[in-house]
Amino acid sequence: MSTFVYRQGVLHAEACAVPDLVRQFGSPLYVYSKQALLSQFQRYQDALDDHDGLICFAVKANSNLGVLKVLADAGAGFDIVSVGELERVLRAGGRPDRVVFSGVGKQRDEIARALAVGIHCFNVESYPELELINTVAMELKVQAPVSLRVNPNVDAGTHPYISTGLKANKFGVPVEDAEAFYRRANDLQHIEVVGVDCHIGSQLTDTAPLAEALDSLLELVDRLAASGIKLSHVDMGGGLGVSYKDDEQAPDIEAYIEYIKSRLAPRGLSLVLEPGRSIVADAGIFVTQVQLLKEGEEKNFAVVDGAMNDLLRPALYGAWQRVQPVTMTEGRDVRTWDIVGPICETGDFLAKDRDLALQTGDLLAIMQAGAYGFVMASNYNTRPRAAEIMVDGAAVALVRRRETLDDLLALEQGAL
Template identity: 45%
Template sequence: MDVKPYISYINNKMHIENVSLDTIAEQVETPFYCYSHSAIKASYTAYTTAFNQLDTMICYAVKANSNQAILKTLANLGSGADVVSGGEIRRALSAGIPASKIVFSGVAKTKDEIAFALDQGIFQFNVESEPELLLISQLATQTNKLAAISIRINPNVCAKTHAKITTGKSENKFGIPITNARQVYQYAASLPGIKVQGVDVHIGSQLTDLQPFREAFAKLADFIAMLTMDGHDISVIDIGGGLGIGYGENEIEPDKNEYASIVKSCLGHLNCKIIMEPGRSIVGNAGVLVSSVVYVKKGDERQFLIIDAGMNDLIRPSMYDAYHQILPVDNTEQEMSVYDVVGPVCETGDTFTKNRELPTAKTDDLITILSCGAYGSVMSSHYNTRLNAPEIMVNDAQFSVIKPRLSYEELIAQETIPDWLSQ
């Protein structure tokens, strides 16, 4: 039975590609993340196929999962990178993504980050405010460089997604309101060291309804026509990311070909290079979090399945009330029970699900939390002095640890006691 692409049960044991998760668990203690190399490649290729009739550059959103092995996988396929920090620029470059395929987004680019990006010669800055625009101009002028920019437009479109990940409404912190963006473009064109080449829009994350994209892109097309009349040479349109995935068992994912059709119909006539920034839709369903049952605890009103993964490993359920499928690694058990699945962190919010019917479990059973390839490990922490969940990548019948678990000694050694406290 296939659970997600490249994740299936073979002889009642869950496999990532051709490696069973219980085999990995014999060598790597739980909890751990596990990713399918083939699933990542297939998701990226689905974009290149869908958009093959347009001049496009796919810039993977590094924030979704910044592991070097994943970035290298995508670099080998020709991907660029959408980054939101100087650290992510360094990660992308280290993995072999050329600066000429890097776009720098984010609302709080610092002086040092901008200077570093200019020095590397990145493809484009996605500018989010007038003060940022002025700083880029000053730094570019000081170093005799020309900064290629697009301005992120806030089209005031409701993305119909979670409030914490919508970015295209007028009350959000992102971008320039479309109502006064025309003046900002005039200002940008007047600044030294600035090359105005594009327009950028990103309305939110985890969109499963394509209609908000159509609405935003239609507004964008009208705005670009106006900029052209004003004399701006717009050659790049950055349409952002945000395409969702199916977290639920029967949840239908947006069709990439239909998405490409919307882009072509709304923007294709403008003859611009199209940049897109997919993240979750490339890696989200390629990864799982594997955990062990520590205890089964019966309360007065609830039965708790207490596992060794916590909210420090996967914060999405606590932060966004996010739904993730939870399945056993061994699905031989047919009897079902109702559980609250919780972790060991000393917070009531350390809860993955409530009142979920699952196969009856016992101590040491392995369970899998699905759709954890995006915003899992990258958002993790060492809260409660818990060691990080290592990351594993599977390629056909082989697997490798692509991020090891720190030891307690290594974790504590990151901190320093000042001399005046040691006396």
């Protein structure tokens, strides 16, 4: 059930009226619901039940320390792709032995730091990366636990920018090369082979491609076991989608995990999952205020104070997210609007062709902005980034203050 609901015509985040939050913290504004975060994470945890494994939140979806602390306190593991994300997890109270390190370009210092704190494993993407991990582990006189990311050449059927399981993608090792890779890894003195990893893409609303990928992984696991290489876990990555549109159906998390468990249990394999969007997307909204209305012959534009630097997904992917008025009104004319920002780019839009009854000063909520929202924000056009707040019932916490112009200029110096 959504924690963003209307009460007497006013949108609330849990027990907090959104207009009151804007009066206190300004606009544009990211608002997160602690209840929604915990509810979605618990669905994964409950579905895992007593099967050995880890639910590792994908930090790239939302790296706010407040969000990470809520999940760490609930017992989550974390999927990271940089040493910066690792430090965020540690600062939020996350356990390093519940961290998996993914990504194609891990640097020497990142590997060393991850080994020093004792992460659960590296998801290795190439043989040169494996050799680098082995070298760093040798220098530190430790064993590096690794899981090979296998590319099963499965089409996830999602946007090309977030599809990661095809041969044309930069990720992983082709499944037909995986056995030879494992044999080479098994011969390296400072490498401990512990699992196999797969992530075929993001925003998947159909689990059939995931089942196909699992078949490929388990065939590999069985062949390796027959040759004397015994793996302990299967990491199916993340990728489960959410229903941004009314005609999209989010996958059944519980049924999906039950299916995987039924395949892993006979082999004695533990399960690692790396959900991000499906935990945090519905737990956040982006609130923006209408600055002016510009009517034209072909298009009507509602110019708001939020922009593509605040919420990049629509400009980057052509992504569609619901737009709702914060306060319901009656007696106004409904027109079709493009919701656009003040940045000097035609691509600066948050939504297109939305039927809304608008006036200058209205607040709009971009729904399902908890994932890939603030985390992708920038300072383009020298725009300070928005504040982030979290609500817990009637309580409110500022989990990231709004940037100032002084913040943006503090790291720069004059010319020689």
